[in-house]
Amino acid sequence: MEVKEKDSKIDKLGVLKRISGPVVTAVNFDAHMYDVVKVGNEALMGEVIKIQGEETIIQVYEDTSGIRPGEPVVNTGLSLAVELGPGLLTNIYDGIQRPLSVLVDKMGNFIERGVSAPGLPHDKKWEFKPLVKEGDKVIGGSIIGEVQETNIVHKVMVPPNQKGGTVKSIKSGSFTVDDVVCVLEDGTSLTMMQRWPVRVPRPVKEKLNPEIPLITGQRILDGLFPIAKGGTAAIPGPFGSGKTVTQQQLAKWSDAEIVVYIGCGERGNEMTEVLTEFPELVDPKTGKPLMERTVLIANTSNMPVAAREASVYTGITIAEYYRDMGYDVSLMADSTSRWAEAMREISSRLEEMPGEEGYPAYLAARLSEFYERAGLVITLAGGNGSVSVIGAVSPPGGDFSEPVTQNTLRIVKVFWALDAKLSQRRHFPAINWLNSYSLYLDTLHDWYDREVSPEWNTLRSWAMEVLQKEAELQEIVQLVGSDALPETEQITIEVARMIREIFLQQNAYDAVDTFCDMKKQYDIMKSIKLFADLSATAQAAGVTPSQIIGSKAKNELPQIKFIKDYKPELEKIAKEMDAEFTTLRAAA
Amino acid sequence: MKEYRTISKIAGPLVFVEKTEPIGYGELVNIVTFDGTIKRGQVLDTSDNLVVVQVFETTAGIGRDSGVRFTGETIKMPVGKEMLGRILSGGGKPIDGGPEIVPEKRLDITGAAINPYARASPNEFIQTGISTIDGTNTLVRGQKLPIFSAAGLPHNNIALQIARQSKVIGSTEPFAVVFAAMGITKEEANHFMKDFERTGALERAVVFLNLADDPAVERIITPRLALTTAEYLAFELGMHVLVILTDMTNYCEALRQIGAAREEVPGRRGYPGYMYTDLASIYERAGIIKGLKGSVTQIPILTMPGDDITHPIPDLTGYITEGQIVVSRELHRKGIYPPINVLPSLSRLMNLGIGKGHTREDHKKVSDQMYAGYAEGNDLRGLVAIVGKDALSERDRMLLEFADLFEQRFVKQGYDEDRTIVDTLDLGWDLLSTLPVEQLTRIDRDLINKYHPKFKAGATKE
Ligand SMILES: Nc1ncnc2c1ncn2[C@@H]1O[C@H](COP(=O)(O)OP(=O)(O)OP(=O)(O)O)[C@@H](O)[C@H]1O
């Protein structure tokens, strides 16, 4: 696909006619849809979102207080685009890719307006190492060189919308992102930076079906409802149920190579927390600070809504850019509901015909376009890369029947349903194991078989069955009390409790338990199964349920979660369980 | 300044003015009525032929003959050190008989957003002396932690107790209270004022009063005036400011009223679709800024219509604030003060302000374990009503007992009882020790050995 930058010479001037919050109307103005324009005497950044007769309607990314009718509007002729190149990682941006650190330098602790700031540092020099030589043929998307950006190697590519050609000259050495590092036979000169319009997906050669899980270190996710690398997941839940904590856990511990975290219309302090915490956390895989693989987009709830609308596109474009280098990228968007609300707010200012609950009729289309930008792909350069997208959803009143949740569930493959009942009793992660699902289980089956254990898939099904059975039994218990249950079922209840309390519950704030690798997940589940098996044999031998439930050795199992080198302890518990049951059987 | 007499329409709090020169969006407007009274308003929409003004006072007296003056600037608030100890109207005018505020500065009341990069992570533990807050829903400096209450519940007393007892252990830095009342009754306001006077807090307080019989639309600016003052005290004078906003439900009603007057497409239950963004522009004005001394901590109070936590007002608030303290009618009926139901309550910044170096290393886990026990015990109450106590297992009976103990000893305390955090945590251990130790699955062995009354050093082994 070809994306052309529009003719940057249509530097047309218009006049403001009306200002109504973030939406303004200009007349005598030549513009195309989604052109970036400068509004008013202070040249606030805006984007054309509607053209109607004489009027051009513009959403403004900054506060419009004090702007008057009659002030000028200037069309830049460019689309809303981001700067892509070395310097993205470790950065924190607002919704339109202005680095927040630069904004602090330029305007102090509070976000004022009328300040523009480029997305990349333009004065910084990077050590560019060419990977092609004179005479080599390159095409759009080809990798021509690399830069050590952080501990991550940044691949410098031919922009995907260019046709490429034969390399005429290429340099090595220290350059800024504006310096030409490579010239093609046809005279095209290439720098380390490219611009890409955020609303247009970056092209790929081919989309593949994901077959490898994104390992997150979270037991309920990896163990029961895994997401694939290149997959999509939604995590809906009422306020305070754990969307942000789960997303941050994924940002910290998932085995992606690059993480893009979008705080879309959420809290300022949450972004600060990421900013203070991440530089001190170490990637369990590389041993490097987590911040070095992370890009943050923070357009908090009190920042302009139009920029909130744009933040999601800014984030996904950056994610695609690293995917094109051949990396596995994961993107978290917290919260897609705030993005949808920004669309609703703008739409209602445009006096568009509202759809369900006031959301614009195109809500479903926008959501699916966004999630479609996820995927495992063959890049234009011929490598493999992926973008996994995990979106938080904040349904009003925690009611999943509302439009944003429903339209999201139609698209995504994994559903992690947060449940206020669980979070209220501090069962974390408060993901409901009965309502959640993953449609990747089949495709990931072989991977678990191969990489974890041939037993894993059966163990998983067993655990799900026990949990399902427990839910049915609980209904009976609510009517007659637990003592009235048949004996085998009393033990099912006990085993289910162990699965919930030992396997499913995971404390994000415990230094050890915060991350649990697949091996440990398997070992924990196996130990619970061992208890279930021992109980079954014991019961057959005449041991009573209360003796089984009262057995002591199993009570040590929860402690395993908090121990880093858990193996010796776990083996000891297994032996003790065995011995205890042998005694019980003998006495029966 | 030019005065227009071109009012073409008045609808609710909105005044439409025609044929003006170009007027800025958000500008402050003065409308002069026939008897010379000046009413303030703000530009909501401006175009070359029509300007829509939202008036912050009653529109009574405004007519085609009224003069409209556009001031050319957005609404500003005069602030100064002198404000401490003063009582102002919901519109910011002194109503205590004292002189006008001598402005050291005039600040825009909308307040720009704090750049997230400039924020410092709040992590200083505030001891409120209330166990259900300190122990299980800890408040930290710079947090926004609302009280979700309902009509007829003692949320005002809880807020007062917090305001009175709050301290950061070992800190002697200056603090202040900013109190903003929106649409509360004179009687409620008196209750606050009396307590402020009784404890001498008034000297360190700035009070904004918009009472039930004051104009509803004025409520739109009251919290913004209060927060502008708070930010000034905090970030320019270096004070630690506690802001109490009550009642946010009345604020939201005013917002709905304006939305209706503008004939906007209403969102859930008639509240405007942008209410989330609007509330965020209030609640997000809390926090700490890197390199600056002060802080703004917010305790908004709201009454849930029909005790319904999914109502848009508590719902949208909960999505913005950093937790919530939920006041329960059931506990109140049982005669428990403060009737805080910990189950739906939450403090999201708790983890940053507790543990080693802040409170005590066992804090988080004691809290988690109490939650688990109380939640389970509370569930069992329903079951007991059906099957009777005898059908319960031994374990369930103990949990049931625990839930009662928790309410009677941990939740319940006196209006003037100021518990230290150590008292609160030790009390927690006392209650937990009524459960068999192997049921304490949320706590690791080391902590049990160190703090559990039956195991800690000096305890007599059973
Ligand atoms: N895995 C976890 N381990 C421990 N605590 C957790 C976990 N998940 C959530 N919590 C607790 O729940 C609280 C609320 O979680 P979080 O802030 O993620 O909610 P949220 O769903 O994002 O809410 P909102 O929609 O209001 O942003 C956290 O502050 C934390 O105390």
Ligand SMILES: [Mg+2]
């Ligand atoms: Mg959140």
